[in-house]
Amino acid sequence: MSLMLDEIAEQPAVLEKTIRQETAKLKKLGDFLHNKDIDLIVLAARGSSDNAALFGRYLLEITTGIPVSLSAPSVFTMYNAKLNLKRALVIGVSQSGEGVDINQVLKSAKKSGAFTIGITNQADSLMAKIADETLLIHAGREKSVAATKTYTGQMLHFYLLASILGNKKIDFQRIPQFTNEVLKLKPEVEELVQRYVFMENCVVVGRGLNYGNSYELALKLMETCYVVAERFSSADFYHGPLAIVERRFPVILFAPKGITEKSSLDLLKRLKELHADSFSITNDKKVASLSSRSLFLPENIDEFLSPIPFIVPAQLFAAYLAEAKGIDADAPRSLSKITKTI
Amino acid sequence: MSLMLDEIAEQPAVLEKTIRQETAKLKKLGDFLHNKDIDLIVLAARGSSDNAALFGRYLLEITTGIPVSLSAPSVFTMYNAKLNLKRALVIGVSQSGEGVDINQVLKSAKKSGAFTIGITNQADSLMAKIADETLLIHAGREKSVAATKTYTGQMLHFYLLASILGNKKIDFQRIPQFTNEVLKLKPEVEELVQRYVFMENCVVVGRGLNYGNSYELALKLMETCYVVAERFSSADFYHGPLAIVERRFPVILFAPKGITEKSSLDLLKRLKELHADSFSITNDKKVASLSSRSLFLPENIDEFLSPIPFIVPAQLFAAYLAEAKGIDADAPRSLSKITKTI
Numbered sequence: 316m317s318l319m320l321d322e323i324a325e326q327p328a329v330l331e332k333t334i335r336q337e338t339a340k341l342k343k344l345g346d347f348l349h350n351k352d353i354d355l356i357v358l359a360a361r362g363s364s365d366n367a368a369l370f371g372r373y374l375l376e377i378t379t380g381i382p383v384s385l386s387a388p389s390v391f392t393m394y395n396a397k398l399n400l401k402r403a404l405v406i407g408v409s410q411s412g413e414g415v416d417i418n419q420v421l422k423s424a425k426k427s428g429a430f431t432i433g434i435t436n437q438a439d440s441l442m443a444k445i446a447d448e449t450l451l452i453h454a455g456r457e458k459s460v461a462a463t464k465t466y467t468g469q470m471l472h473f474y475l476l477a478s479i480l481g482n483k484k485i486d487f488q489r490i491p492q493f494t495n496e497v498l499k500l501k502p503e504v505e506e507l508v509q510r511y512v513f514m515e516n517c518v519v520v521g522r523g524l525n526y527g528n529s530y531e532l533a534l535k536l537m538e539t540c541y542v543v544a545e546r547f548s549s550a551d552f553y554h555g556p557l558a559i560v561e562r563r564f565p566v567i568l569f570a571p572k573g574i575t576e577k578s579s580l581d582l583l584k585r586l587k588e589l590h591a592d593s594f595s596i597t598n599d600k601k602v603a604s605l606s607s608r609s610l611f612l613p614e615n616i617d618e619f620l621s622p623i624p625f626i627v628p629a630q631l632f633a634a635y636l637a638e639a640k641g642i643d644a645d646a647p648r649s650l651s652k653i654t655k656t657i
Numbered sequence: 658m659s660l661m662l663d664e665i666a667e668q669p670a671v672l673e674k675t676i677r678q679e680t681a682k683l684k685k686l687g688d689f690l691h692n693k694d695i696d697l698i699v700l701a702a703r704g705s706s707d708n709a710a711l712f713g714r715y716l717l718e719i720t721t722g723i724p725v726s727l728s729a730p731s732v733f734t735m736y737n738a739k740l741n742l743k744r745a746l747v748i749g750v751s752q753s754g755e756g757v758d759i760n761q762v763l764k765s766a767k768k769s770g771a772f773t774i775g776i777t778n779q780a781d782s783l784m785a786k787i788a789d790e791t792l793l794i795h796a797g798r799e800k801s802v803a804a805t806k807t808y809t810g811q812m813l814h815f816y817l818l819a820s821i822l823g824n825k826k827i828d829f830q831r832i833p834q835f836t837n838e839v840l841k842l843k844p845e846v847e848e849l850v851q852r853y854v855f856m857e858n859c860v861v862v863g864r865g866l867n868y869g870n871s872y873e874l875a876l877k878l879m880e881t882c883y884v885v886a887e888r889f890s891s892a893d894f895y896h897g898p899l900a901i902v903e904r905r906f907p908v909i910l911f912a913p914k915g916i917t918e919k920s921s922l923d924l925l926k927r928l929k930e931l932h933a934d935s936f937s938i939t940n941d942k943k944v945a946s947l948s949s950r951s952l953f954l955p956e957n958i959d960e961f962l963s964p965i966p967f968i969v970p971a972q973l974f975a976a977y978l979a980e981a982k983g984i985d986a987d988a989p990r991s992l993s994k995i996t997k998t999i
Contacts, residue, residue: 354741355697355724362896373729377736382697382745384726387715389865389892393916394719399696403724416892516858516885523731538897543858543885550731550758554704555880558989574735589991647900649931 319459319539319634319644326627327495329464330471332453334488337475344432344448345479351430353404359386359420360408363462363531364434364469368408370527370622371473377524378481388416391423400429406476407433410457410465411652412440421445434472436465450475459645460652461539463630466531467494467623486620493616493624500610504631507608508639511594514565518545520552521569522578524618528569528626535633539644542636549575549582562590568606569625572599573618580605596628661801661881661976661986668969669837671806672813674795676830679817686774686790687821693772695746695822701728701762702750705804705873706776706811710750712869712964713815719866720823730758733765742771748818749775752799752807753994754782763787776814778807792817801987802994803881805972808873809836809965828962835958835966842952846973849950850981856907860887862894863911864920866960870911870968877975881986884978891917891924904932910948911967914941915960922947938970 356375358368365385372383386405390396405424407417412435421431422445433446436454443449452468474487517536521529526548533546547556549568560566566586570579576599583605586593595606598616603609610628637644698717700710707727714725728747732738747766749759754777763773764787775788778796785791794810816829859878863871868890875888889898891910902908908928912921918941925947928935937948940958945951952970979986 354744355726357724361893365893365896373732373736376729376732376740377738380739380741382699382726382740382742384697384724387718387868389868389890390715390718393865393920394715396719397722398718398724399722400724402696523735526729526731534897538900541901541903543887543901545885545887548731551703551707553992554707555876555989555992557991558880559883559885560991561883578735647897649899649902650895650897 317459317634317638317644319461319463322457322459322464323627323630323634324498326464326467327491327498329452329454329468330491330494330623333451333468333471334491336453337450341475341479348404348430348480352402353381355400355403356381356383357386357400357403357405357424357429358383358408359388359405359417361388361414361417363466363534364408364410366527366531366534367466367469367473369530370470370524373524373526374473374477375480378477378483378485381480386420388420391420392416397423398427400424400427403429405429405431407431407442407446408469409433409442410436410462412437412442418442418445434469436468460647460650461535461633461644467626470623490620490623493613493620494627496613497624497627500628501631503610504628505635507610508632508636510608511565511636512639514542516543517565517567518547518552518556519567520547520549520582522549522575524622525569525571525575525625528622528629531626532567532629532633535630538647538650539633539637540640540642549578552582557585560586560589560591563592565592565594568593568595568597570595570597570599570602571616571618571621571625572614575618576602596625659801659976659980659986661803661805664799664801664806665969665972665976666840668806668809669833669840671794671796671810672833672836672965675793675810675813676833678795679792683817683821690746690772690822694744695723697742697745698723698725699728699742699745699747699766699771700725700750701730701747701759703730703756703759705808705876706750706752708869708873708876709808709811709815711872712812712866715866715868716815716819717822720819720825720827723822728762730762733762734758739765740769742766742769745771747771747773749773749784749788750811751775751784752778752804754779754784760784760787776811778810802989802992803877803975803986809968812965832962832965835955835962836969839954839966839969842970843973846952846970847977849952850974850978852950853907853978854981856884858885859907859909860889860894860898861909862889862891862924864891864917866964867911867913867917867967870964870971873968874909874971874975877972880989880992881975881979882982882984891920894924902928902931902933905934907934907936910935910937910939912937912939912941912944913958913960913963913967914956917960918944938967
């Protein structure tokens with residue numbers, strides 16, 4: 316058993332604790348932000364945190380109508396640009412809170428008049444000191460190099476933020492329970508990975524709210540399984556990358572029931588014509604029946620709440636595949652836990 | 658000879674013609690936009706056009722100080738979100754001007770009060786009808802499925818826009834001449850590709866203004882050479898993906914002299930430790946001496962003006978590598994020229 320598998324299993328508890336401990340603070344924050352004239356949200360992150368931000372980007376635009384920009388830290392750190400961020404809310408996301416470039420973005424944004432928030436797992440980090448407000452993930456120490464419980468904790472915070480910034484009632488309280496249910500897929504995933512032991516390349520596809528998950532699974536496959544894993548939205552996949560698909564080329568889809576169904580089915584049909592190998596993480600029977608393989612999640616998970624429960628079987632897949640390939644998922648070659656990029 | 662190679666060679670002429678024919682219109686547009694209170698720029702595109710937009714994002718933030726967001730079309734087309742874009746300039750980029758989702762973003766943005774611009778190669782396209790203003794690439798018909806001259810034409814338009822929106826004097830007039838000079842690398846590239854005939858995976862890395870180019874070369878390698886090509890900024894590469902690098906794993910770098918030098922050298926040193934195979938497109942002697950292979954461009958090309966001349970040898974690389982692999986670069990399997998995504 317890897318630490319990664321342990322930490323995947325901790326997620327329902329971490330999500331619950333985070334909801335319990337952060338709700339009061341968020342209510343106050345909501346009142347404060349409603350009195351500010353915010354017309355732009357900027358998200359700054361790297362690695363898994365950036366994949367959580369990619370999810371946050373869709374969620375916040377959909378629920379608040381405020382345009383969201385994913386920050387390019389180099390604009391600040393290398394080109395020394397001064398952006399006009401007077402009416403912006405700038406959110407840094409970092410597990411450790413010590414990402415040098417992300418903290419520099421927050422500092423620079425504060426100088427430009429933005430209100431800043433840090434989402435981190437470390438209450439005593441530099442990020443928590445710099446940001447005007449800190450939202451904490453209550454994950455405890457994450458020991459595995461591969462981020463799992465902090466990734467879903469970050470995603471949860473975007474739901475909490477969406478619920479105070481937007482007009483939509485969000486049932487985020489259901490997420491820990493959904494996450495608990497999908498953990499039951501463990502034995503099935505453990506068996507399934509055997510089929511992929513010799514996989515060297517693949518493409519991971521997701522769309523809309525699950526687009527960030529396609530980046531996250533690809534990253535997990537790269538870091539813990541050494542698979543060259545590409546990531547695309549199913550829309551972009553048609554613009555060129557489709558040409559790499561040969562007979563039996565593996566394509567992994569996040570395909571929840573609901574708004575993205577047609578897009579998933581269209582892609583699966585095309586993949587079938589190309590004799591590709593498709594593997595869907597889904598709760599949609601039509602999707603499952605068109606896929607070469609699938610993991611089937613509970614049907615009562617709504618697309619809007621799907622991103623957190625849907626990443627869990629994907630995390631399990633990466634953790635068990637690493638094991639099957641004989642790789643230590645907790646300590647991948649060439650990597651360290653905290654990456655202090657500039 | 659492929660059409661792709663012909664069209665690569667046409668680029669200096671296309672760039673010159675575009676400057677000549679569009680400058681007057683842009684001056685007027687500049688006067689108009691200066692009187693508007695624009696505090697956000699949104700770029701909407703797919704495929705190669707999206708890679709040009711990724712370049713545009715860095716360029717516009719650096720030169721104008723206005724935050725830029727790369728649009729997620731699904732937010733409009735699937736989730737029907739209404740964004741507050743009253744003070745936004747929304748720019749659609751599409752070779753054909755017929756990208757259904759991009760045009761839908763423009764329509765929705767207009768309704769939300771944004772001023773809209775289309776950058777396209779087709780004066781009579783739907784995009785030209787929808788957008789408040791159209792900026793034309795004067796590329797003539799692009800016959801190859803692989804976009805080359807329209808990609809650099811789109812990039813040029815971002816320089817033209819930056820020169821009217823920002824305060825920096827931009828010597829974009831020098832770009833056609835630089836582009837002409839780098840075409841002299843043709844015989845060298847033709848010889849070099851032989852070394853990569855059996856390459857099946859690779860990573861392409863670029864940073865800042867050349868980050869978009871790393872996406873574009875990766876896309877070209879996927880569509881015309883069927884290589885599974887990942888793309889990263891050198892900063893993100895350390896956050897996990899580095900684990901895929903084994904002995905002789907090929908990493909291609911866009912590494913101009915100047916602001917990104919340290920970042921390139923740090924990565925090259927790390928790749929050397931890992932016994933990876935590095936190939937740099939550079940005009941920096943230190944970079945070249947640390948790389949396994951390199952294509953050396955004229956040293957007088959400033960980093961700020963490098964993205965267009967630096968993509969040209971990369972386009973040649975993809976075109977000749979396709980030929981060497983026995984693939985018709987003009988008609989890759991599974992693809993068509995116009996992709997009407999929804």
